[in-house]
Amino acid sequence: MKTATDREGHVEDRYNYKVCRNERKSGVLMHVTSLPSPYGIGTMGDEALEFIDFLVLSGQSYWQILPLGATGFGDSPYQSFSSRAGNLYLIDPDELVRKGLLSEDAPKQFDFGDDPERVDYGLLWKNRRNLLCLAWETFQERSSDSLKQAFATFRKNESDWLQDYALFMTIKATMNGAPWRSWPDPLKWRNPVALVEFAESHRHDILFEQFIQFLFFRQWNRIREYASRMGVAIIGDLPIYVADDSVEVWQNPSLFQLDETLTPTYVAGCPPDAFSDDGQLWGNPLYDWDAHKKQGYEWWIERFRFQMRLYDIVRIDHFRGLESYWSVPYGDKTARRGQWIDGPADSLIEALDEALGSLPVIAEDLGYMTQEVYEFRERFGFSGMNVLQFAFNPDASNDHLPHNLAENTVLYTGTHDNDTIAAWLANADPRELAFAKQYLGLNAEEGYIRGMLRGAATTVCQTVIFQMQDLLTLGDESRMNHPGQAEGNWRWRMLPDKLTLELASSLRELTRMSGRLPSR
DSSP states (O other): OHHHHHHOOOOOSSSOOOTTTTTOOEEEEEEEGGOOOOTSOOOOOOOEEHHHHHHHHHTTOOOEEEOBBBGGGGTTTTSSSOOBBBBBGOHHHHHHHHTTSTTGGGGGGOOOOTTTBOHHHHHHHHHHHHHHHHHHHHHHHHHOHHHHHHHHHHHTTTTTHHHHHHHHHHHHHHTTOOGGGOOOOOTTTHHHHHHHHHHHHHHHHHHHHHHHHHHHHHHHHHHHHHHHHTTOOOEEEEEOOOOOOSSHHHGGGBBBOOTTSSSSSSEEEEESSSSSSOOOEEEEEOOOHHHHHTTTTTHHHHHHHHHHHHHOOOOOEEEGGGGGEEEEETTTTSSSSSEEEETTTTTHHHHHHHHOOOOOOOOOSSSOOOHHHHHHHHHHTEEEEEEGGGOOOOSSSOTTTTTGSSEEEEEOOOOOSOHHHHHHHHHHHHHHHHHHOOOOOOOOOTTTHHHHHHHHTTSSSEEEEEEEEHHHTTOOOOOOOOTTOOOOOOOOOOOOOOHHHHHHHHHHHHHHHTTTOOOO
């Protein structure tokens, strides 16, 4: 593996990847938080660069991650305070030591948890910001002129979102974390005089929030540039909705379905189905699509423009909500009373294409789908998604079965929302398991998990994404998320020393055999 010094350097030409019909590729899904590190959670440090090295050694073209945003209650990356700001937990302390912003002993003063396989978010919330406070003090007292100039440039270049985000987070801190809707009216309603007065009296705290983002994006750009240089494209994840307690809703209430008191009128969710009689009640405020259209979808254009600075390819979570969305009356305890409402569909994508060009997008089209959604996706050439675990109805009619898949599809061995292969094999309906063994020729000699991975790799799909837990043959204890379960998710961490040459060699051979090795 390369050292940190080996990886320094300027990237002249960004390696540009798209999901292209004529290229077979594969990659690995693992969020940054799951990387090993001595600081309680995966970070954008050397372990992230080593993971990219592993992807190169194993012949992979993609690293897929979950959203990078600052998380709140429940620690879900899909419920962020901002669709642009980064998660401070991902900032690597060792890199701050190397840059002279922390002493070598500083990170050792704080407890971030001692379980190498589970994140302790309570300890991170308690201590990580305090560590960054030390870096902020050092920066103010004795950092170099060049670093101070870089911070000033960052503040200027990101002023369209950074000031309001830092103001939002500072107000929230003074209100003991209370959601913006419960703030005093002048701040809740964004009274200009009240905001200016608050900003002037809390200037130091606002600068600290901006400094955190400065550190985050310096480290993320380092990761992004290294991946680009090594020929690894990063697939990011864009939640279709923003959190109710987010700077976006506070900043632009007219773009959401809120009443005259700024209370949501309808919220997002999913209808009842075979898995849930009540459906799923997400609670995110719904967009006022008429208001967005009148503004030429400017908010969405800028949102996508920013995402393409972070990633090479963007997966749109709950893509079907752009064609039609499940609208639930605010205050309902379940999603049962919701109804389907037409979304912006073509008009939004056409506006994005006109402003930004053809976007490299993966459309998450799982769940309740209609022919209209498929046709919408296909009109714009977006890749859809399938999950191998969902395939094995014994009647051989399932759309996820390999013989029913299309080339312009991204096939996953599993996602963050479902079991690992090992857990699926242990808990699947016996009829489905028997059919999977028969269909894929699974056998004990090769190993059932290896057989499932082979089954995915050898499909016609242009792109296959292996979940890291499946490559490590881990069970349900490593699952990232249980939908509908509010606590205990997003905690899995990979143990150190798991990225072995043996694993890289095995994955590379599977990739070679299925015609997916990149021409680096």
